[in-house]
Amino acid sequence: QNGIIGITVDSSWAEPRSESADDREASELAMQFHIGWYMHPIFSKTGNYPPVMINRINALSQQQGFASSRLPVFTPTEIEKLKGSSDFFGINTYTTSIVYKNDAQNSGNFRIPSFDHDRNTIGYQDPTWPGSGSGWLKVYPKGMHQLLNWIRNEYDNPPVYVTENGVSDRGGTKDVARVNYYNQYLGAVLDAMAEGSDVRGYVAWSLMDNFEWRAGLTERFGLFYVDYEDPTRKRSAKTSAKVLAKIIETREIDLEYLPEPEVFIPEPGAAMSVLVSRMLMIVSLAFALLKTLV
Known part of the structure; x- marks a missing residue:
């Protein structure tokens, strides 16, 4: 049937706090520990975990009195078997963090030993970035561009599918902020593609409002509004649904296009x-x- 099968990893760009060597190193640490942990064994030419993970966790394990590294060791056979075992590189991505290195005094207050202490970076978000309906999700389209560039350069430009990308709000059907988000993030994808990234597909999260983890029904990601008070759970197309439909139909991003929703429901x-x-x-x-x- 000529189908393909691949792996998706939760992904976000780690923006260095400044152009200093330490902050750039923090960015690379964050990327390797968060994404490379899963993807380096599959997509890198050498296989195995990222060298920075192997070396750092081995050194810390010795300092902490462990007889061997806390990071499990792949056998040569496992390394070869894992390499190239995914047909595509999938990413679920929403936002970006700014990162810098934790200091020798452990000002990040990380438990020792722990994944956070091994990674040794501290992250935060710029308060001037536009917010959303979720406290953790701030809008920074440049992060999408940087993430795709990093994947292209790190893993020899694998086929990429954006399997989740979207933004939340607290309700309402004339969702201008969501329209702006999709226009800007899709623009960032196009910029990365123009520079050579092999992006094969893009999936918006989500088709309709859903039960969103601990936030329950209070945060809405959908292109279609779900009326939770209606026993039939009536769905209505938001402005963003019409905008995305036009992008798919015309294969163009029209920044001036802002239609009315199917039914107007205020935030x-x-x-x-x-x-x-x-x-x-x-x-x-x-x-x-x-x-x-x-």
């Missing part, structure tokens, strides 16, 4: 803001009327 916060504004207006008018009567 919860927006509805409350309107209510508060009206109440304040009524109070102001009441005070003005009292002044004229006194």
Whole structure:
């Protein structure tokens, strides 16, 4: 049937805090420990875990009194068997972190031993980046471009499928922020492709609003709005659904295209803001009327 099968890894770009050697090293540590841990054995020419993981965990294990490295060792047969065992490189990616190295005093307060201490980087996000309906998800399209560039350079340009990419909000169907997100992140994918990245496919997360882990139904990622109060769970196309449909149909990103949703449902916060504004207006008018009567 000529099918393909591959592996997807949770991925995000680790942006160095500055151009200093230490911060660039922190970026590479974060990428190798987070992505390379799974993908280096499969996609690198040498196979095995990333050398920086092998060397660092071995050295720390000795310092911590272990008889051998805490990182399991592949046999030569396993190394060869794993190399090239995936037809494509899948990524689920949403956001970016800025990273720098943990210091000798362990200011990151990482448990010893632990994965975080082995990796030895501290991450944060720029508060000026646009937010979303999720505290962890800030919008930084450049991170998508950098991530794809890193994969291309690190693993000799494997076929890449973006198997999840999207942004959350708290509700509403005229989801302009989601439209902007897709326009910008798809633009970043196109930029990486223009530079040589072999991106074969892109999947938006998600088709419709869903139960989102610990956030439950409070964070919405869908292109289609789900009415959880309706027993039939009625679905309605948001603005973003129409925008993405046009991108797929025309194979172009039209930054001016912003259609109305199938049904207009305001964001919860927006509805409350309107209510508060009206109440304040009524109070102001009441005070003005009292002044004229006194």
